[in-house]
Amino acid sequence: MLRVLCKIKKVDTVIEVLQVMNSGGYCPPKKVYSDIIKGIAATGMREEAVELQQKLIALNVLKEEAAFD
Secondary structure, three states, X not given: OHHHHHHOOOHHHHHHHHHHHHHOOOXXXXXXXXXXXXXXXXXXXXXXXXXXXXXXXXXXXXOHHHOOO
């Protein structure tokens, strides 16, 4: 689902889904976020992956060194 949202340029919606997951008590390990970003980039959506990475860093969900480059 998250990959499809990124594919149709709905990275903001991906952020919302991740925030709902967190607010609902499901706080996945940071590796999950990094894996999502890497997976998005691996499907050829590097621009969307970088955008998601930057937003997660801004929200203090990821640290820069823990994220995908």
